[in-house]
Amino acid sequence: MSSPRFLLGFLLFIACLLNLISVNSDGKQTALFVFGDSVYDPGNNNYLNISIQDKAVYWPYGETFFGFPTGRFCDGRIIPDFIAMDAKLPLWKPYLEPGSQQFTNGANFAASGAGVLPETNPGLINLRLQLSFFKKVASQLRQELGEEEGKKMLMEAVYLFSIGGNDITYFAGNYPNATESEQEQFLQVVIGNLTEVIKEIYEMGGRKLAFQNVGPMGCLPLAKQVNGISGDECVESLSEMARQLNNALLKAAQVLENQLEGFKYSVFDYYTSLYDIIKNPSKYGFQVADVACCGYGSNNASHCGIEPYYVCNNPSEYVFFDGAHPCESANILFAELLWNGEPEITKPYNMKQLFELDSDYPSGTLYSIMNRGQTGGSLINFPTL
Known part of the structure; x- marks a missing residue:
């Protein structure tokens, strides 16, 4: 990597930040809080003492847009970056980045390897730990803005999630002989x-929540490489678990809408969107869908940036930059579907509609207050098989 290219990328990144901030300063913006795994991670894992394989801190990550690695598992921007741009918010800094930060625009807590369950990749930033970060931010905002204004801000904010894929990988790896009922x-x-976690965010004021469901796990280049599958085939057992989890997520969101006064949600069908691109890449302007742009192995799907590895000349021709994460050119398409998608792909609201919705102060609290003993930070444990 030449120093002029690094400097150019760095200056472009700063200019983009300043431009977005200036747009945002003209009027009051709705905040966005992001929770999730490596698909949404802006670089939080950079600040953990963990294996380098769980960080995207080396070239060629970031080469397309930033010109240097930022910690994003992509050649450029990730989906939350484009959503922030659509919402006229600054590009994301990692929540864990040292130094003082202002959170009136929101925060991104997502981290590579994160699972919903703490036993998924111990030592990394699971969802409940991300929730604890959010609670600190919410407390800081109430102190800075005042209790009433802080609560109002949290109620008007949008909360975006992308998580669950690592939990599936954890289960499949640790319980390969599990029955259908155990799955x-x-x-x-x-x-x-x-x-x-959703209920706790609701009790703190959150009313507008968006979810990107889990993609077709068995069709990722890394999954195919690990299982010795090539061509159009996928690891059906992994994709089936993803479909089941996605169905359960949609049902849970519908139940919460009935239980919690003022609760509004959006579910983006990432599974169907990514699957269609994988099966019909040329339809979307891609040439390669089963092999990653950067990596090593039969599907070029492991150790991107860690020698020995190969990196393609034009990431925009590939659906995947590494074995599990889309290129920026694919993320642009997904972000557009998440922001502006029709009901068959993003329902019942898309992100743009969620941002435009007004949240009224509720006349009551949880509809399910009788079950309060099951909320407030409890952890539902999975029995040992």
Whole structure:
């Protein structure tokens, strides 16, 4: 990497930040809080003492847009970056980045390897730990803005999630002989714990929540490489678990809408969108869908940036930059569907509609107040098989 290219990328990044901030300063913006895994991680893992394989801190990550690695598992911008741009918010800084930060625009807590359950990749930033970060931010905002204004801001904010894929990978790797009923039980535990987090955010004022569901796990280049599958085939057992989890997520969101006064949600069908691109890449302007742009192995799907590895000349021709994460050119398409998608792909609201919705102060609290003993930070545990 030449120093002029690095400097050019750095200056472009700063200019983009300043431009977005200036747009945002003209009027009051709705805040966005992001929770999730590596698909949404802006670089939080950079600040953990963990394996370098769980960080995207080396070239060629970031080469397309930033000109240097930012910690995003992509050649450029990730989906939350484009959503922030649509909402006239600044590009994301990692929540864990040292130094003082202002959170009136929101915060991104997502981290690579994160699961809903703490036993998924121990030592990384699971969803409940991300929730604890959000609670600190919410407390800071109430202190800075005043109790009433802080509560109002949290109520008007949008909360965006993309998580669950690592939980599936954890279960499949640790319980390869699990029965269908045991798989179903595990997925219900995942959804149960995700629901508890959602309820806590609701009790703190959150009313507008968006979810990107889990993609076709068995069709990722890394999954195919690990399982020795090539061509159009996928690891059906992984994709089936993803479909089941996605169905459970949608049902849970519908139940919460009936239980919680003022609760509004959006579910983006990332699974169907990514699957269609994988099966019909040329339809969307891509040439390669089963092999990653950067990596090593039969599908070029592991160790991107860690020698030995190969990197393609034009990432925009590839659906995947590394073995599990889309290129920026694909993220642009997904972000557009999340922001502006029709009901068959993003329902019942898209992100743009969520941002435009007004949240009224509720006349009551949780509809399910009788079940309060099951909320407030409890962890639903999965029994040992």
